[in-house]
Amino acid sequence: MIALLYFVFFFLIYLPISIWVIRKSYQFAKANYQRGWLGGLVAALIMYNLVFWDWIPVILIHKYLCETEGGFWVYKTPEQWVKEHPEVLGQDWGNNFRIEAVRKDFGNRLQRNWFDSSIYKEISQRSEIDFTKTINRREIKIVDANTNEILFKSVNFSRIAPYKLWLSEPSQSEGPGCSKSANNGAVNEFAKMKKLVKGDKK
Template sequence: MLGLAILAVFAVYLWLTVVLARIATAYVRAYHLPGWIGGGTISLIMFLLVFWDWIPTAVAHHYYCSTRAGLKVYKTLEQWRAENPGVAETLVTTVNPKWVKLPNGSSYALDQRFERRMTERPVFLSVTEHLDAIYDVNSRKGGAVQEPLMVNTDYSSGTGWFPADAYTLHDYKFWLVSRSCAASGDYTNVILQDKFMTKLRAMERQPEPSANEPGGGTR
C-alpha cells in the first residue's frame, strides 16, 4: 500500500510538472522566445525541488566510503594478552548484557573487560558516520580517555530504515538511502570485524548455569 501511495504522489507531481511546463512554454512563446526556455526552466525547478540533494548525497557517501571507511585495529588481541597476562583466562561472557545509552549511541559489556560501543554522527546532509568499536574498559590513554582496540568506521545516507524511520517528508526520499558502504558489494570490513569478534569470544568462558537453570543442579 505504501508503494502505491508513493507512486500516486509521484504521478500527481509529474502531471503538475507537465501542466506547468506547458503553461510556461506558451507564456514565453507569446514573447517570441523558444518554448523550451520556459518549459525547461519549470521542469528543472520542479526536479530540483525534490531531487536537489540526490547527487551531492551520493557523491559525499561515495567519498566517505572511499577515503574514511574501514576497520582499524589499534591493538591486536595477542598484544592485549601479552600486556595483561592471565586476564584472558578469567573472562566470562556477559549474558543478556544491559544496553547503556550514550550521548550519540549505545554500548554494552561483552565481559568484565571488553565493551562494545556503537556511535554515530551526521557529517554532510543526510550522510551519517557510524563507529563500531571495542574497548578495554580498564585501559586509559593519557590518564583519562579509554583507548579502543578496534574501530570499524562505516557510512550511511538517507533514512536509516525506510519506511519505519520516516517521520518527515524528507525521510521519504528513498532514493537517498544507502545503509552501508558494504552496499557496493565490498564486505571486507564486515568479514574482518567478524574475525576479530570471533577471536575475542574464543577467549571467553561461558558462565556457569545457575541452580534454577537446566543443568545447574540444586542447592
C-alpha cells in the same frame, strides 16, 4: 500502502503536473522569445528541484564521508591482545554483557557493553549529521579498559530517509569505506577474540 501512495503522487499528480508546466513554459518562451527549449529547461529544473533537490547533494556527501572517514582499522589483533592477557583465558564472554549508557541524547548516543572488567565494546551513534538530516554516523570500538587502548574499530555512514525512497541506502553503501565488510569489521574481530578467550578452536 506507502508504495501505492508514492505511485499515486508521482505518476498521477507530480508527473502530469510537471509535463503540463514544462509544456506551457516551452510554448510561452517560444512565442515570446523564440527560445522554447530554454523555457522548457528552466521549468524542468524547477519541477525537479521541488522534490529531488537533496538527491545529488546527499549522494555526494555520503560518498565523501565513506571515502574519507569510513572504514575498519585494526590496531592490535585479537591474538596479540589475548597473548598479553592470559588471565582471561577460559572465560565465556558469550552474549552476556553489562550495558552502560554513557550518553542518551537523541541523535547522539554513546553506549558501552562490558563483557569483562578489562574490555568493552563502545557504540557511538550520531543521527542527521548533514544539512539534509539524512546521513547517520555509527562507530564501533573495542577498547582495553585498563589502558584505554582501542584494539579495533569500524566507522560507517548510512542514509535513512523513510519518506524519500530515492535517498534510501543501496545494498552496499557508497565507497569502500562503508562496505559491508568494513562495517562489520570490528564486530567480526571481537567475535574472533571471544572464541580465543573461551578456547573455542572452531
